[in-house]
Structures are given as structure tokens and as C-alpha cells.
Amino acid sequence: MTNISSNKEVVSAMYQTFLNQKQLDSLDQFVDADYIDEFKAVNRALMLAFRDIHFSIKEIFEDGDKVVTVYEWSGTHQNDYQKIPATNKRVIVDGISIYELKNGKIINSIAKPNKLSFFIQLGIIPEDFLSRVK
16 A cells, blocks of 8 residues: 555545445555444445446545545446345436544544435436425
């Protein structure tokens, strides 16, 4: 691993190496051993359902041991995801993630994707849903 000097660089490198390049064995470079199984499980489900998934960091902020990313991911729904059968639809999802780091490794994270947009794009929720809710 190259010398990563800030928490923001750790998170940025994790997006590129693990999420985008799918170097699954690289995760221990970025995620603490006590958190790696949980982190891997959450992301593995998404990566299996959207095999062509690609993440883009739109903005990234660092404050002490916290890093916040504003991201967008795109991919094709090719396999079941959270009990939703494959739709073969391409989606673009934006969201925000908050990472907590200690000693240069992620020890906790919270992802808040735009699930309404995600479900509309998959056809789970009708496209005109928002116009009907008033």
C-alpha cells in the first residue's frame, strides 16, 4: 500500500481500489479487522447484484476522525438485491456516507443512498409517485 497520510485519502483509496477496481483482498488496507466482515457483507451484496457498479465521489470532507463522501454510483441490476429480483435496469444513485476512522482504518460507516430514486428507477415505486403524494 502506498503511504496514505489522511483519513480522506484512506476513504478515497478504498472507493477506487475496493469498490471500483473490485480488489476484494485489498480491504484490510482500509478497514479495521473488527469491522471488516460487516463492511464486506454490506458491500458484497451490492457488488453481486450490480456487477458493473461504479462509484464516483462528488465531494469529500474530513473533520478529525470522520470523513463524509457525497457520492454517485451507477450499475445494472443483474442479480437479486435485498429480495428484489433482477430487473436488468441501469440505475444511478446518489447518496452520502459517513466514515469513522481510527489509526488510518475505517472502524464504522453509515451510508444514506437516495432509496426513493433507487426504487423508482427499478420500477418498484411508480415514476409518478411523488406527483400523487400531496
